[in-house]
Amino acid sequence: MSRCLDAARGAIARCQMLATCSEEPGRTTRTFLSPPMRDVHDHLRTWMEACGMEVRLDAVGNLRGTIGQGPRLVIGSHLDTVRDAGAYDGVLGVVLGLALVELLEGHVPFTLEVVGCAEEEGVRFGVPFLGSRALVGTAAPLLDLADADGISVRQAIRSYGLDADQLEEARLDAAGYLEFHIEQGPVLEHLDAPLGVVDAIAGQSRLDLTFTGQANHAGTTPMPLRRDALAAAAEWMLLVEHAAHTTSGLMATVGQLHATPNIRNVINGRVVASLDVRHAADEVRRAAVDHLCAGAHAIGRRRGVAVDIARHLDQPAVAMAPALTGILAEAIAATGLTVHHLTSGAGHDAMIVAPQMPAAMLFLRSPGGISHHPDERVLVEDVAAALEVGLQFLHRWDPRHA
C-alpha cells in the first residue's frame, strides 16, 4: 500500500508538471497537436522508455507505449485539455497506466499498451474523440474538418510530422480496454467513496427549442394580451426540471438561453433554449425528450406562443463490457473498498472503443465535483486506491475470458 501511495504522489506530481505544457501562459490549454503537446509527448516517452516500454506516435498523434508479449490489454485516456483546464482530466488516466507498469517493474504476463489519446475534448475542431476514433478506424471522415484558423485535421497532422494517410495503422487490436478517469461530478464525494465502477456511459439528446411570441412594450401591453416568449420558456424550464427530478437517473438541463430583444422594458418576442437530456437507458431518455417536446407545444398553444424544435443529437448509451467490469468490481472489493456502480453522464474515450472491444472504466472521486476548471483536484489516497485496484485488476485479467 505504501508503494501505491508513493506512486500516487508521483502520478499527481507528473500531472501537475504536464499541466504546465500549455498554449496559454498561466493556465492550462492544450488542444490537438498544439506545440505544448510535443512537450507532453517528450516527457511521457522518456518515462515510458525508462521502464522498458516501446513508444511510438501513431498517425493521429496518439502516444502509445507497449510492454510484454501476447494478448493485448490497453490502458488509455486523453492528453488534450479544454481551455483553462485542470491538471487531471484525461492525463491522469495515462499517467496511472504508466505508474502501473512501473509498479509491476516490467513483469506483465501479456501485452500492456498505455495510450495517450491525441484529442478527446473537441476544442480545436468542434468534434471530440479524434484520438479514440482513430483507434477504432472511424477518424478518416474527420480529416477535412478545419479549426478556427482554417487548418484542417490533415494539415495539423502533417505539421506535427505525421502522415494522415497512415491512419489505418493507428487501429487497435486488443482484448480489453481500461480507462481511469476523474468522475468530474459530485456522486462519489456524496457517497464518501474514492472509486466507482462505470457501468454505462449515458446516452444524450441535444435539442434547441425556439419560442416565438410577440415583442411588445412592457408598460403598455396588458397581461392578458401578452404573448411573452420568456414566460413560456420559464414554464417549460420548470417542466424540464420536474421531469428530471421525478425520473430516476434522468438528467435534463437548459444550459443556454437567448432572449430577443432582451431589453428591460420590452416583452421578449423570441427565446431560444437548449435542452440536454441524458440517461443510461435510451428508451427512458427518448420518452423524456418526447414528453418535454409535447409539454413545450402544449405550453405554447395555451399561450399563443409558437414552438419550433430542432433535434441535434440522439446519441445512444454505451454499456461497458460486463465481464471486464466484473473483474474491475472484484478488484475493488479485493482492496477492501465498497463497490459503487455509476453511469457516466459525460462522454469518454471508453465510449468510442467499447463497440469494438471489451471496455471498462474506473472513476476517481472529484473533490467538489469540480472539473474543466483550474480548481480540479484529486486526493492522493484516492489515486493510491486506484493504483491498488489497477494492480488487482491486472492480476485478475485473463485475456481468454475477457
Added chain:
Amino acid sequence: MSRCLDAARGAIARCQMLATCSEEPGRTTRTFLSPPMRDVHDHLRTWMEACGMEVRLDAVGNLRGTIGQGPRLVIGSHLDTVRDAGAYDGVLGVVLGLALVELLEGHVPFTLEVVGCAEEEGVRFGVPFLGSRALVGTAAPLLDLADADGISVRQAIRSYGLDADQLEEARLDAAGYLEFHIEQGPVLEHLDAPLGVVDAIAGQSRLDLTFTGQANHAGTTPMPLRRDALAAAAEWMLLVEHAAHTTSGLMATVGQLHATPNIRNVINGRVVASLDVRHAADEVRRAAVDHLCAGAHAIGRRRGVAVDIARHLDQPAVAMAPALTGILAEAIAATGLTVHHLTSGAGHDAMIVAPQMPAAMLFLRSPGGISHHPDERVLVEDVAAALEVGLQFLHRWDPRHA
C-alpha cells in the same frame, strides 16, 4: 367632420414627411438637436407662421408657436424619436396642435401655444424628457450629461446656436397642458375604440435580481445536487407573471435575462434578470415589488441559490388633472364616442409638466399596438376623431375653471 378628415389626412402626411428627417438613411432616427431636427423645425416653423403663429426656439431647443391673447393653454408633445422609429410617436401630438390652430383659422379666445419638445426618448444622453424638464425648470442638472461621443447637453445646445444659460426663459407659465399621443399599446384596439382619456401615468419600479447558484457539468451532476440559477429564475419568472395576472391593472415584466456561463452542457451558475413593475396606484406597485422580492428570496433559500436584489427606480404614478381630464371626457362624449379611461404604462411629457400645471392626455388607437417600430401606424378616422375632440375641448376650455 369632413374638415377634420381632410385635416387628419394632412396631419398624417406631415408626420410621414417629417419622418424622412433622419440621421440614418432609410429609417427614422432623430435624437436631441441632431442635424435633421433643424429640418423638422424649419418645416413646422413655416406651417406655424403660415397660420399666424409667432414661433421661437427656446434655450433647450423646444419649438414653440403661439397665437392669441390672455390665459395660456399648451398643446405639446415631442419631436425626437427612438432609433428606427415610426412616424407618429410624439410628432403627431405637435402636428395635431398645429392642425387645430389651422381649423380654428386663428380664432382662439385665449393664448394657445403649440410646443414641440426637443427630447423625450432619452436616446442620446440616456436620460429622457430634456425638453419637458426645461418647460418646468428641472433640466439644469442634466446639462453636463455626455452622449456616446462625449458631447455634453450644454455643448449640443451651443452647437445648435442656442444658449444653455438662458434655460430659465424656457419655463412655461400656462393654465393647462394637453397632449395628444398614440397609445403605443393594444388596449384601444382591443376595445374597438379610436380614442381614450389618460387618467394617470403609471408609476414604475425597476429592479435587477441576481440568482447565484453553482455552475456544474450538465452530464455529471445529479438533479438533487444541483443549484441551478436558471431554474430558480424560471420559477421566479412564473411568480412574476402570476402576480401580475392576479392583480388588477398590474404589469410586471422580465425583459432582460443574462445567464452565465450560458453553455449548452453546463448548469448555469448565475442569472441576472430585470424586473419592470407598473401600476397606477403606487401602494399596489410597491406591495407587488415587495411580494416578488420576498418570493425570489424564498425560492432561492429552498434551492440553495443566493438572491441579490438591486432596486434602480421607484417612480411614483402621476395623475392627470381631474378637471381638465373631465373636459376632455366631455369633449369625447360630445363627438358621440364612448369615453374610455386608461392608465398610461409608458412615460410622456405630460407626466413631467403635470406637477406644475393642470395636464390632460388623449390617446389615439395604435393599430396592432405597434410603436417604436417602422410599422407604427394611425388610422385616418382616429386622427379625425382626435381633431374633432380637440375642437370640442378648445370650445369648452375655460382658464377660470381649469
